[in-house]
Amino acid sequence: MSASLGEKAVSRCNLFKSPPYSEEAEGLTRRFLTSAHRAALDTLTGWMETAGMRARLDAAGTLIGRYEGTGPRTLLIGSHIDSVRDGGAYDGALGVMLGLGVVEELARQGKRLPFSIEILAFGDEEGSRFHASMVGSRYISGTLKDDPTSLKDESGVTMGEAMRAFGLDPATLRTPPHRDDVFLYFEPHIEQGPVLEAENLPVGIVTGIAAQTRLSVTLSGMANHAGTTPMGLRRDALAAAAEAVLLVERIASTAQIVGTVGAIAVKPGVGNVIPGECLFSVDLRAPLAETRDAAERKFRDGLVEICARRGIGLQVKRVQQLAPCLCDETAQTVLADAIASLGHRPFTLASGAGHDAMSMAALCPVTMLFIRCRAGVSHNPAEHVEMADVDAAAHVMLGFLERLAA
Ligand SMILES: [Zn+2]
Structure with missing residues (x-):
């Protein structure tokens, strides 16, 4: 049996x-x-x-x-x-x-x-x-x-x-x-x-x-010609997102927390066009809600700085928060x-x-x-x-x- x-x-x-x-x-x-x-x-x-x-x-x-x-x-x-x-x-x-x-x-x-x-x-x-x-x-x-x-x-x-x-x-x-x-x-x-x-x-x-938070982030830049737009005049949404992804990794590596960007979508998603919009997810988890919330605040602050520096529009939505x-x-x-x-x-x-x-x-x-x-x-x-x-x-x-x- x-x-x-x-x-x-x-x-x-x-x-x-x-x-x-x-x-x-x-x-x-x-x-x-x-x-x-x-x-x-x-x-x-x-x-x-x-x-x-x-x-x-x-x-x-x-x-x-x-x-x-x-x-x-x-x-x-x-x-x-x-x-x-x-x-x-x-x-x-x-x-x-x-x-x-x-x-x-x-x-x-x-x-x-x-x-x-x-x-x-x-x-x-x-x-x-x-x-x-x-x-x-x-x-x-x-x-x-x-x-x-x-x-x-x-x-x-x-x-x-x-x-x-x-x-x-x-x-x-x-x-x-x-x-x-x-x-x-x-x-x-x-x-x-x-x-x-x-x-x-x-x-x-x-x-x-663990406590969990999921964010949905939308970065809005300006789609433009990849050949004619000088580097200094670009508002590249994906380049800003790249910085944000590394920011999540950096924050999660210094605290009792795990952080992941698991989904990312680029518009228009064409090889010869500067990305005009980028949407990505952020998943943060920690045994304590305070640790997680502190990490979320740190990420949001960092993101505001990245977007201001790059002339990128920013929208962050919290799509899930579990105690x-x-x-x-x-x-x-x-x-x-x-x-x-x-x-x-x-x-x-x-x-x-x-x-x-x-x-x-x-x-x-x-x-x-x-x-x-x-x-x-x-x-x-x-x-x-x-x-x-x-x-x-x-x-x-x-x-x-x-x-x-x-
Ligand atoms: Zn399961």
Whole structure:
């Protein structure tokens, strides 16, 4: 029995790597409200019902499978079922499959716990289609403040239109559910970093998730002829952006922070025209909100200076700001006990990546279990986990549930 839980979760993730569960045959792409998303939900629903769960789709496209307990309270176990473009099989999906596998095991043993368990498969954590992330968990936790339904995907389809085509009513997004029965949200997830591998450990307890800010910067210069405009008379938006990118790197290298410019677009984007406009993203993350905010101020000040010196127009929009999230300390202790009783060293680490747990923290205490992944590679088809590690995670989860029930 002990190998089967890990094996089942891994093989289900692998099944979900290809069509119809992926939009593309090569490399996994499963974005919010696509036919690949629908296929995943249909199959998951079948598995949930076979395990004796009641499955339903909520207003934000989150599939929720409920396994009744004997008491009024509910434990949520979840992660996301969507992926980035050309992503890996385990990011998100593994957490869902592990939750499902653990409930199947309880059902197999005929066990009911003093609390109900709901397995959540969030449809949009990555924001890879509409560039609004964590829509599912923000809806449930009542933190979906800005209405995302008018956001468009790359073919001009709004989220609202896609929701209607999926059988969802965009208007109901405005009314979050009232969940006063929930006492904890538990998210198992691959680490997406190299720490557990370096520690030679299958799993780790997450202490918290870094504070994040995403900026969208537009620099406006003057497009002009690359041959006839003297260097001193140019207002080159891309040259200014180049300075800004290095500024982000410099600021992030001097503080407890990571900073990235991951997307950049140049207009008109023609070889013999001086760039007239440049749009780029800035991603800043730190364990503490103050560190992150200080870095953002430093960047904005530096950018104003760069643009003034170069005669460049400047617009900075903050497109996302996520508070740091601390994982529940009691749950961490219980997890540590479950891990130790299986013969592994309890080890704690912080998460630099964002997770649904961040938004869920507005609803209830949250806890996360990280699973080692090879070389820390994620958001990449090369993402890999060892079956034995997944098996260890499943047994840690069962031990955790047992302790919560006691
Ligand atoms: Zn993820």
